[in-house]
Amino acid sequence: MEANISLKTGTASGTLLSIFVNIFYEDILKTIILAVVGAVVSFLVSVFLKWLTKSKIK
Template sequence: MSDHQIASGTKAGTVGGTLLSVAINLDSSDILRTIILATVGAVVSFSISVLLKWMVKAFKRNRDPS
């Protein structure tokens, strides 16, 4: 049985090289755009969640005969 283990130094080198190659190819405008889109997505997601929760409460309140 052969044991295929990768040394931790090789893993760190691979991850570090990958991250550096990605970082070199990113523009600051891409990072800013990503931050803005993530913020807008989070705000919309939260708003929709609050709206749906409010709608469910209102629907249950209207259907309750007591």
């Protein structure tokens, strides 16, 4: 059985809208903050390990 494009579009739109209703602003903000903290910590650990290995080689 072939489904037409309006049925597929309606199903996809309804699914996306039901997902977006359940996402809160606080969750998005928390995700952004955690991503920034993770990136900063990762960068600092990389710099520290690079410095540590460079000082042991000399």
